[in-house]
Amino acid sequence: MNRADAVLLSLTDAALNKRPPVDPELTTEQWIALLRRAEAQKILPLILDASISLPSCRSAIRGWRQQQSSCEAELQWKDHALEQVARQAVQENEFLNLVLGLRERGLEPVVLKGPVLRDLWPRPLLRPSVDDDVLVPEAQIMDFHRAFLELGLRPDDPEADPRQCQELGYHKPGSPLYVELHRCLFDPDSEFFAAFNEPFAEALGRSVPIQVQDVRLQTLAPTDHLLFLILHAFKHFLHSGIGLRVGADICLFARHYAEELDLEYIKNQCAAFRCLRFAAALFRVGEKQLGIPAPGVFAEVESDETALLEDMLDAGLYGEAIDRLHSANITLAAAARGKGETSRAGGLKSSLLLPASRLSGRYPWLKKRPWLLPAAWAARGADYLLGRKKYGRQSPAASLRIGRERVRLLERYGIIDENR
Numbered sequence: 001m002n003r004a005d006a007v008l009l010s011l012t013d014a015a016l017n018k019r020p021p022v023d024p025e026l027t028t029e030q031w032i033a034l035l036r037r038a039e040a041q042k043i044l045p046l047i048l049d050a051s052i053s054l055p056s057c058r059s060a061i062r063g064w065r066q067q068q069s070s071c072e073a074e075l076q077w078k079d080h081a082l083e084q085v086a087r088q089a090v091q092e093n094e095f096l097n098l099v100l101g102l103r104e105r106g107l108e109p110v111v112l113k114g115p116v117l118r119d120l121w122p123r124p125l126l127r128p129s130v131d132d133d134v135l136v137p138e139a140q141i142m143d144f145h146r147a148f149l150e151l152g153l154r155p156d157d158p159e160a161d162p163r164q165c166q167e168l169g170y171h172k173p174g175s176p177l178y179v180e181l182h183r184c185l186f187d188p189d190s191e192f193f194a195a196f197n198e199p200f201a202e203a204l205g206r207s208v209p210i211q212v213q214d215v216r217l218q219t220l221a222p223t224d225h226l227l228f229l230i231l232h233a234f235k236h237f238l239h240s241g242i243g244l245r246v247g248a249d250i251c252l253f254a255r256h257y258a259e260e261l262d263l264e265y266i267k268n269q270c271a272a273f274r275c276l277r278f279a280a281a282l283f284r285v286g287e288k289q290l291g292i293p294a295p296g297v298f299a300e301v302e303s304d305e306t307a308l309l310e311d312m313l314d315a316g317l318y319g320e321a322i323d324r325l326h327s328a329n330i331t332l333a334a335a336a337r338g339k340g341e342t343s344r345a346g347g348l349k350s351s352l353l354l355p356a357s358r359l360s361g362r363y364p365w366l367k368k369r370p371w372l373l374p375a376a377w378a379a380r381g382a383d384y385l386l387g388r389k390k391y392g393r394q395s396p397a398a399s400l401r402i403g404r405e406r407v408r409l410l411e412r413y414g415i416i417d418e419n420r
Helices: 003-016 028-040 044-051 055-067 077-104 114-118 138-150 194-200 222-239 244-256 263-272 276-290 306-315 322-337 344-352 370-391 396-412
Strands: 110-112 132-135 167-171 178-182 208-212 215-219
Touching (some): 003 028, 003 244, 003 276, 028 044, 028 055, 044 077, 077 138, 077 178, 077 215, 110 114, 114 244, 222 244, 222 263, 222 322, 244 276, 276 306, 306 396, 322 396
Parallel strands (some): 132 178
Antiparallel strands (some): 110 132, 167 178, 208 215
16 A cells, blocks of 8 residues: 555544544655545545645645646646535535425435435535436336426436336436436346345335435445445445545444444354455454444454455545446456456456446347447447547556456455356
8 A cells, every 4th residue: 555545544534533633744646646536436525624724735735736837737736626625515505405395295214324324424515426316116216207307307218118117217307417317226127236125125124214414315224224324335346446535434424323324143144145245354444544433233243354455545536547347347247156266367257248238228229139248348349449549558468457457356255256
Protein backbone atom coordinates (compact mmCIF):
# COMPACT_ATOMS: atom_id res chain seq x y z
CA MET A 1 0.00 0.00 0.00
CA ASN A 2 1.42 3.38 -0.96
CA ARG A 3 1.56 6.43 1.28
CA ALA A 4 -1.42 8.20 -0.34
CA ASP A 5 -3.67 5.15 0.13
CA ALA A 6 -2.60 4.76 3.76
CA VAL A 7 -3.49 8.39 4.45
CA LEU A 8 -6.79 8.03 2.59
CA LEU A 9 -7.73 5.20 4.95
CA SER A 10 -6.61 7.21 7.98
CA LEU A 11 -8.68 10.24 6.93
CA THR A 12 -11.73 8.03 6.29
CA ASP A 13 -11.34 6.52 9.77
CA ALA A 14 -11.08 9.99 11.34
CA ALA A 15 -14.12 11.31 9.46
CA LEU A 16 -16.35 8.31 10.18
CA ASN A 17 -15.46 8.33 13.86
CA LYS A 18 -15.52 12.12 14.35
CA ARG A 19 -11.82 12.37 15.21
CA PRO A 20 -9.63 15.31 14.17
CA PRO A 21 -7.13 14.25 11.48
CA VAL A 22 -3.38 14.64 11.83
CA ASP A 23 -1.61 16.48 9.01
CA PRO A 24 0.33 13.79 7.10
CA GLU A 25 2.40 16.42 5.23
CA LEU A 26 2.13 14.72 1.86
CA THR A 27 3.64 16.16 -1.29
CA THR A 28 1.41 17.83 -3.86
CA GLU A 29 1.63 14.74 -6.07
CA GLN A 30 0.63 12.48 -3.16
CA TRP A 31 -2.32 14.69 -2.23
CA ILE A 32 -3.59 14.75 -5.80
CA ALA A 33 -3.24 10.95 -6.02
CA LEU A 34 -5.19 10.69 -2.76
CA LEU A 35 -7.97 12.98 -4.00
CA ARG A 36 -8.24 11.11 -7.29
CA ARG A 37 -8.57 7.87 -5.34
CA ALA A 38 -11.21 9.45 -3.08
CA GLU A 39 -13.21 10.54 -6.12
CA ALA A 40 -13.03 7.04 -7.62
CA GLN A 41 -14.24 5.67 -4.28
CA LYS A 42 -17.08 8.27 -4.24
CA ILE A 43 -15.98 9.66 -0.87
CA LEU A 44 -14.40 12.91 -2.09
CA PRO A 45 -16.70 15.20 -0.05
CA LEU A 46 -15.96 13.21 3.13
CA ILE A 47 -12.20 13.32 2.56
CA LEU A 48 -12.04 17.00 1.63
CA ASP A 49 -14.21 17.92 4.61
CA ALA A 50 -11.74 16.10 6.86
CA SER A 51 -8.56 17.39 5.23
CA ILE A 52 -9.17 20.84 3.76
CA SER A 53 -8.12 22.51 7.01
CA LEU A 54 -4.73 20.74 6.98
CA PRO A 55 -1.91 23.04 5.84
CA SER A 56 -0.29 20.50 3.52
CA CYS A 57 -3.61 19.77 1.80
CA ARG A 58 -4.42 23.46 1.22
CA SER A 59 -0.89 24.06 -0.05
CA ALA A 60 -1.07 21.08 -2.39
CA ILE A 61 -4.38 22.17 -3.93
CA ARG A 62 -3.12 25.73 -4.42
CA GLY A 63 0.06 24.44 -6.03
CA TRP A 64 -1.84 22.06 -8.29
CA ARG A 65 -4.20 24.81 -9.46
CA GLN A 66 -1.27 27.04 -10.38
CA GLN A 67 0.15 24.28 -12.56
CA GLN A 68 -3.02 23.98 -14.65
CA SER A 69 -3.51 25.94 -17.85
CA SER A 70 -6.66 28.03 -18.21
CA CYS A 71 -8.12 25.47 -20.64
CA GLU A 72 -7.32 22.48 -18.42
CA ALA A 73 -10.37 20.20 -18.08
CA GLU A 74 -9.39 18.83 -14.67
CA LEU A 75 -11.91 19.34 -11.89
CA GLN A 76 -11.33 21.85 -9.14
CA TRP A 77 -11.52 19.58 -6.13
CA LYS A 78 -13.28 21.78 -3.61
CA ASP A 79 -15.85 23.04 -6.13
CA HIS A 80 -16.53 19.51 -7.30
CA ALA A 81 -17.08 18.24 -3.76
CA LEU A 82 -19.44 21.13 -2.96
CA GLU A 83 -21.35 20.41 -6.16
CA GLN A 84 -21.81 16.77 -5.10
CA VAL A 85 -23.08 17.79 -1.67
CA ALA A 86 -25.53 20.30 -3.13
CA ARG A 87 -26.77 17.75 -5.65
CA GLN A 88 -27.26 15.19 -2.89
CA ALA A 89 -29.28 17.67 -0.80
CA VAL A 90 -31.65 18.31 -3.73
CA GLN A 91 -31.87 14.61 -4.57
CA GLU A 92 -32.72 13.59 -1.00
CA ASN A 93 -35.37 16.30 -0.69
CA GLU A 94 -36.92 15.20 -3.99
CA PHE A 95 -36.91 11.57 -2.90
CA LEU A 96 -38.57 12.28 0.43
CA ASN A 97 -41.25 14.31 -1.37
CA LEU A 98 -41.74 11.38 -3.73
CA VAL A 99 -42.33 9.03 -0.78
CA LEU A 100 -44.90 11.46 0.63
CA GLY A 101 -46.60 11.66 -2.77
CA LEU A 102 -46.75 7.87 -2.99
CA ARG A 103 -48.16 7.66 0.54
CA GLU A 104 -50.94 10.07 -0.39
CA ARG A 105 -51.87 7.54 -3.08
CA GLY A 106 -51.92 4.67 -0.60
CA LEU A 107 -48.56 3.25 -1.72
CA GLU A 108 -45.69 2.44 0.66
CA PRO A 109 -42.34 1.49 -0.92
CA VAL A 110 -39.66 -0.31 1.07
CA VAL A 111 -36.57 1.88 0.79
CA LEU A 112 -33.19 0.21 0.32
CA LYS A 113 -29.58 1.26 0.82
CA GLY A 114 -28.89 4.95 0.04
CA PRO A 115 -31.32 6.98 2.17
CA VAL A 116 -31.07 4.47 5.04
CA LEU A 117 -27.28 4.18 4.95
CA ARG A 118 -26.61 7.86 4.42
CA ASP A 119 -28.34 8.62 7.70
CA LEU A 120 -25.73 6.51 9.53
CA TRP A 121 -22.81 8.66 8.38
CA PRO A 122 -21.68 11.47 10.73
CA ARG A 123 -22.60 14.01 8.04
CA PRO A 124 -25.13 12.32 5.74
CA LEU A 125 -24.83 14.65 2.75
CA LEU A 126 -21.11 13.81 2.47
CA ARG A 127 -22.15 10.37 1.18
CA PRO A 128 -23.31 11.11 -2.38
CA SER A 129 -25.21 8.52 -4.39
CA VAL A 130 -26.57 8.47 -7.92
CA ASP A 131 -29.87 6.69 -7.36
CA ASP A 132 -32.41 5.61 -4.76
CA ASP A 133 -33.76 2.05 -4.67
CA VAL A 134 -37.22 0.92 -3.63
CA LEU A 135 -38.68 -2.57 -3.31
CA VAL A 136 -42.41 -2.98 -3.91
CA PRO A 137 -44.91 -5.86 -3.93
CA GLU A 138 -45.10 -7.45 -7.36
CA ALA A 139 -48.89 -7.03 -7.40
CA GLN A 140 -48.47 -3.25 -7.07
CA ILE A 141 -45.89 -2.71 -9.82
CA MET A 142 -48.35 -0.98 -12.15
CA ASP A 143 -49.78 1.13 -9.31
CA PHE A 144 -46.29 2.45 -8.55
CA HIS A 145 -45.56 2.95 -12.24
CA ARG A 146 -48.68 5.10 -12.71
CA ALA A 147 -47.96 7.03 -9.50
CA PHE A 148 -44.40 7.77 -10.63
CA LEU A 149 -45.73 9.19 -13.88
CA GLU A 150 -48.27 11.33 -12.01
CA LEU A 151 -45.48 12.65 -9.76
CA GLY A 152 -43.36 13.78 -12.71
CA LEU A 153 -40.99 10.85 -13.16
CA ARG A 154 -40.26 9.27 -16.52
CA PRO A 155 -39.08 5.70 -17.18
CA ASP A 156 -35.70 5.27 -18.82
CA ASP A 157 -37.27 2.79 -21.22
CA PRO A 158 -40.77 4.09 -22.10
CA GLU A 159 -41.55 0.93 -24.08
CA ALA A 160 -40.72 -1.49 -21.27
CA ASP A 161 -43.56 -3.34 -19.53
CA PRO A 162 -42.94 -2.84 -15.78
CA ARG A 163 -44.61 -6.19 -15.10
CA GLN A 164 -41.87 -7.92 -17.10
CA CYS A 165 -38.88 -6.04 -15.65
CA GLN A 166 -36.93 -7.11 -12.60
CA GLU A 167 -35.99 -3.46 -12.16
CA LEU A 168 -36.89 -0.28 -13.97
CA GLY A 169 -35.19 3.10 -13.68
CA TYR A 170 -37.09 6.40 -13.49
CA HIS A 171 -35.66 9.91 -13.72
CA LYS A 172 -37.24 13.28 -13.06
CA PRO A 173 -36.50 15.81 -15.82
CA GLY A 174 -34.58 18.82 -14.54
CA SER A 175 -33.80 17.08 -11.24
CA PRO A 176 -31.02 14.78 -9.95
CA LEU A 177 -33.70 12.37 -8.70
CA TYR A 178 -33.22 8.87 -10.12
CA VAL A 179 -35.18 5.93 -8.69
CA GLU A 180 -34.87 2.23 -9.39
CA LEU A 181 -38.07 0.26 -8.86
CA HIS A 182 -37.47 -3.39 -7.86
CA ARG A 183 -39.88 -6.27 -7.60
CA CYS A 184 -37.20 -8.51 -6.05
CA LEU A 185 -33.76 -7.90 -4.62
CA PHE A 186 -31.74 -9.99 -7.07
CA ASP A 187 -32.25 -10.93 -10.69
CA PRO A 188 -34.58 -13.98 -10.68
CA ASP A 189 -33.34 -14.96 -14.15
CA SER A 190 -29.69 -15.08 -13.13
CA GLU A 191 -28.10 -18.52 -13.05
CA PHE A 192 -25.99 -17.57 -10.04
CA PHE A 193 -27.84 -14.83 -8.15
CA ALA A 194 -31.49 -15.96 -8.28
CA ALA A 195 -30.99 -18.05 -5.13
CA PHE A 196 -30.03 -14.90 -3.20
CA ASN A 197 -33.74 -13.99 -3.15
CA GLU A 198 -34.70 -17.00 -1.01
CA PRO A 199 -33.95 -15.49 2.44
CA PHE A 200 -36.08 -12.45 1.54
CA ALA A 201 -39.28 -14.22 0.46
CA GLU A 202 -41.19 -12.65 3.39
CA ALA A 203 -39.00 -9.57 3.85
CA LEU A 204 -41.69 -7.07 2.81
CA GLY A 205 -43.88 -8.31 5.65
CA ARG A 206 -41.05 -7.80 8.14
CA SER A 207 -40.26 -4.23 7.07
CA VAL A 208 -39.88 -1.56 9.75
CA PRO A 209 -40.21 2.24 9.92
CA ILE A 210 -37.30 4.64 10.34
CA GLN A 211 -37.12 8.43 10.36
CA VAL A 212 -35.03 10.35 7.82
CA GLN A 213 -35.16 14.08 8.46
CA ASP A 214 -38.85 14.50 9.37
CA VAL A 215 -40.18 11.82 7.01
CA ARG A 216 -41.03 8.26 7.98
CA LEU A 217 -39.63 5.64 5.60
CA GLN A 218 -40.36 1.94 5.51
CA THR A 219 -37.27 -0.23 5.12
CA LEU A 220 -36.08 -3.79 5.56
CA ALA A 221 -35.77 -5.12 9.11
CA PRO A 222 -32.15 -4.79 10.35
CA THR A 223 -31.23 -8.48 9.96
CA ASP A 224 -32.72 -8.61 6.47
CA HIS A 225 -31.06 -5.36 5.49
CA LEU A 226 -27.58 -6.31 6.67
CA LEU A 227 -27.79 -9.68 4.91
CA PHE A 228 -28.99 -7.91 1.76
CA LEU A 229 -26.10 -5.41 1.97
CA ILE A 230 -23.56 -8.23 2.30
CA LEU A 231 -25.04 -10.24 -0.58
CA HIS A 232 -25.36 -7.11 -2.73
CA ALA A 233 -21.70 -6.31 -2.06
CA PHE A 234 -20.81 -9.94 -2.79
CA LYS A 235 -22.63 -9.73 -6.13
CA HIS A 236 -20.62 -6.67 -7.14
CA PHE A 237 -17.42 -8.25 -5.82
CA LEU A 238 -18.00 -11.21 -8.13
CA HIS A 239 -18.65 -8.85 -11.05
CA SER A 240 -15.79 -6.37 -10.85
CA GLY A 241 -15.24 -5.32 -7.24
CA ILE A 242 -16.38 -3.02 -4.48
CA GLY A 243 -14.82 0.04 -2.88
CA LEU A 244 -14.35 1.54 0.55
CA ARG A 245 -17.75 3.23 0.68
CA VAL A 246 -19.53 -0.11 0.30
CA GLY A 247 -17.46 -1.55 3.14
CA ALA A 248 -18.05 1.51 5.32
CA ASP A 249 -21.82 1.29 4.74
CA ILE A 250 -21.94 -2.33 5.88
CA CYS A 251 -19.73 -1.79 8.93
CA LEU A 252 -21.60 1.34 10.03
CA PHE A 253 -24.92 -0.48 9.65
CA ALA A 254 -23.72 -3.45 11.71
CA ARG A 255 -22.46 -1.13 14.45
CA HIS A 256 -25.61 0.99 14.54
CA TYR A 257 -28.04 -1.95 14.69
CA ALA A 258 -25.83 -4.29 16.74
CA GLU A 259 -28.50 -4.97 19.39
CA GLU A 260 -31.20 -5.81 16.82
CA LEU A 261 -29.27 -8.18 14.55
CA ASP A 262 -29.45 -11.97 14.43
CA LEU A 263 -25.78 -12.29 13.54
CA GLU A 264 -25.68 -16.06 13.83
CA TYR A 265 -28.42 -16.29 11.18
CA ILE A 266 -26.54 -13.88 8.90
CA LYS A 267 -23.33 -15.86 9.38
CA ASN A 268 -25.08 -19.11 8.46
CA GLN A 269 -26.62 -17.55 5.36
CA CYS A 270 -23.22 -16.23 4.29
CA ALA A 271 -21.77 -19.71 4.73
CA ALA A 272 -24.57 -21.21 2.62
CA PHE A 273 -23.82 -18.75 -0.20
CA ARG A 274 -20.05 -19.27 0.10
CA CYS A 275 -19.34 -15.66 1.06
CA LEU A 276 -18.52 -16.11 4.77
CA ARG A 277 -14.79 -15.49 4.44
CA PHE A 278 -15.50 -12.58 2.11
CA ALA A 279 -17.86 -11.01 4.70
CA ALA A 280 -15.39 -11.67 7.53
CA ALA A 281 -12.59 -10.01 5.55
CA LEU A 282 -14.86 -7.05 4.80
CA PHE A 283 -15.62 -6.56 8.50
CA ARG A 284 -11.90 -6.92 9.25
CA VAL A 285 -11.13 -4.11 6.80
CA GLY A 286 -13.67 -2.02 8.70
CA GLU A 287 -12.07 -2.83 12.04
CA LYS A 288 -8.42 -2.41 11.09
CA GLN A 289 -8.69 0.44 8.60
CA LEU A 290 -11.90 2.33 9.43
CA GLY A 291 -12.04 1.99 13.21
CA ILE A 292 -15.39 0.12 13.25
CA PRO A 293 -15.28 -3.07 15.38
CA ALA A 294 -16.21 -6.29 13.59
CA PRO A 295 -19.25 -8.19 14.90
CA GLY A 296 -18.10 -11.04 17.14
CA VAL A 297 -19.37 -13.94 15.02
CA PHE A 298 -17.45 -12.61 12.00
CA ALA A 299 -14.35 -11.68 13.98
CA GLU A 300 -14.05 -15.37 14.89
CA VAL A 301 -13.82 -16.42 11.22
CA GLU A 302 -10.25 -16.77 9.91
CA SER A 303 -9.92 -14.56 6.85
CA ASP A 304 -6.99 -12.35 5.87
CA GLU A 305 -8.32 -9.01 4.68
CA THR A 306 -5.11 -7.84 2.95
CA ALA A 307 -5.98 -9.04 -0.56
CA LEU A 308 -9.55 -7.78 -0.30
CA LEU A 309 -8.36 -4.35 0.84
CA GLU A 310 -6.00 -4.09 -2.13
CA ASP A 311 -8.82 -5.06 -4.50
CA MET A 312 -11.16 -2.51 -2.88
CA LEU A 313 -8.62 0.29 -3.29
CA ASP A 314 -8.14 -0.57 -6.97
CA ALA A 315 -11.84 -1.11 -7.73
CA GLY A 316 -13.34 2.28 -7.00
CA LEU A 317 -16.98 2.23 -5.90
CA TYR A 318 -18.15 -0.73 -8.02
CA GLY A 319 -15.19 -1.54 -10.26
CA GLU A 320 -16.32 0.75 -13.09
CA ALA A 321 -13.00 0.79 -14.99
CA ILE A 322 -13.58 -0.77 -18.40
CA ASP A 323 -10.95 -3.50 -17.93
CA ARG A 324 -12.56 -4.59 -14.67
CA LEU A 325 -16.02 -4.55 -16.23
CA HIS A 326 -14.89 -6.83 -19.03
CA SER A 327 -13.01 -9.11 -16.63
CA ALA A 328 -16.31 -9.66 -14.76
CA ASN A 329 -17.40 -12.31 -17.25
CA ILE A 330 -14.37 -14.40 -16.29
CA THR A 331 -15.04 -14.24 -12.55
CA LEU A 332 -18.77 -14.82 -12.95
CA ALA A 333 -18.17 -17.85 -15.16
CA ALA A 334 -15.72 -19.24 -12.61
CA ALA A 335 -18.18 -18.67 -9.75
CA ALA A 336 -21.00 -20.35 -11.68
CA ARG A 337 -18.83 -23.39 -12.30
CA GLY A 338 -17.60 -23.45 -8.72
CA LYS A 339 -13.96 -23.64 -9.78
CA GLY A 340 -11.47 -21.37 -11.48
CA GLU A 341 -10.65 -21.42 -15.17
CA THR A 342 -7.66 -19.18 -15.57
CA SER A 343 -6.30 -20.14 -18.97
CA ARG A 344 -6.14 -17.47 -21.67
CA ALA A 345 -8.50 -19.39 -23.94
CA GLY A 346 -11.00 -19.94 -21.15
CA GLY A 347 -10.79 -16.29 -20.20
CA LEU A 348 -11.48 -15.14 -23.74
CA LYS A 349 -14.48 -17.42 -24.04
CA SER A 350 -15.92 -16.26 -20.71
CA SER A 351 -15.30 -12.61 -21.50
CA LEU A 352 -16.53 -12.44 -25.08
CA LEU A 353 -18.89 -15.29 -25.96
CA LEU A 354 -21.70 -14.63 -23.49
CA PRO A 355 -25.08 -16.42 -23.70
CA ALA A 356 -28.13 -14.57 -25.01
CA SER A 357 -29.58 -14.26 -21.48
CA ARG A 358 -26.54 -12.20 -20.43
CA LEU A 359 -26.62 -9.92 -23.47
CA SER A 360 -30.35 -9.26 -23.88
CA GLY A 361 -30.16 -6.25 -21.55
CA ARG A 362 -27.74 -4.48 -23.88
CA TYR A 363 -29.30 -5.84 -27.09
CA PRO A 364 -33.08 -6.15 -26.46
CA TRP A 365 -33.68 -7.61 -29.92
CA LEU A 366 -32.08 -10.85 -28.68
CA LYS A 367 -35.18 -11.57 -26.57
CA LYS A 368 -37.29 -12.08 -29.69
CA ARG A 369 -34.49 -13.21 -32.01
CA PRO A 370 -32.07 -15.38 -29.99
CA TRP A 371 -30.69 -16.86 -33.24
CA LEU A 372 -28.95 -13.49 -33.76
CA LEU A 373 -26.58 -14.20 -30.89
CA PRO A 374 -23.47 -14.20 -33.17
CA ALA A 375 -24.48 -10.71 -34.33
CA ALA A 376 -24.64 -9.59 -30.68
CA TRP A 377 -21.13 -11.00 -30.09
CA ALA A 378 -19.87 -9.01 -33.08
CA ALA A 379 -21.65 -5.83 -31.92
CA ARG A 380 -20.26 -6.22 -28.42
CA GLY A 381 -16.74 -6.64 -29.78
CA ALA A 382 -17.12 -3.52 -31.91
CA ASP A 383 -18.46 -1.53 -28.93
CA TYR A 384 -15.52 -2.74 -26.84
CA LEU A 385 -12.88 -1.69 -29.41
CA LEU A 386 -14.54 1.65 -30.21
CA GLY A 387 -14.84 2.45 -26.51
CA ARG A 388 -11.14 1.81 -26.03
CA LYS A 389 -10.27 3.96 -29.05
CA LYS A 390 -12.41 6.80 -27.73
CA TYR A 391 -11.20 6.71 -24.12
CA GLY A 392 -7.63 5.50 -24.63
CA ARG A 393 -7.98 2.51 -22.33
CA GLN A 394 -5.62 -0.41 -21.88
CA SER A 395 -5.40 -3.41 -24.20
CA PRO A 396 -7.83 -6.36 -23.95
CA ALA A 397 -4.99 -8.34 -22.35
CA ALA A 398 -5.50 -6.23 -19.23
CA SER A 399 -9.05 -7.56 -18.83
CA LEU A 400 -7.78 -11.14 -19.03
CA ARG A 401 -5.00 -10.43 -16.54
CA ILE A 402 -7.41 -8.79 -14.09
CA GLY A 403 -9.87 -11.65 -14.57
CA ARG A 404 -7.24 -14.29 -13.77
CA GLU A 405 -6.03 -12.34 -10.73
CA ARG A 406 -9.57 -11.95 -9.43
CA VAL A 407 -10.33 -15.66 -9.94
CA ARG A 408 -7.39 -16.35 -7.61
CA LEU A 409 -8.98 -13.89 -5.18
CA LEU A 410 -12.23 -15.88 -5.28
CA GLU A 411 -10.22 -19.02 -4.51
CA ARG A 412 -8.52 -17.28 -1.60
CA TYR A 413 -11.84 -16.46 0.06
CA GLY A 414 -13.36 -19.91 -0.48
CA ILE A 415 -15.92 -18.69 -3.04
CA ILE A 416 -14.68 -21.21 -5.59
CA ASP A 417 -12.51 -24.30 -5.15
CA GLU A 418 -8.82 -24.00 -5.86
CA ASN A 419 -7.53 -25.64 -9.01
CA ARG A 420 -5.89 -28.95 -8.34
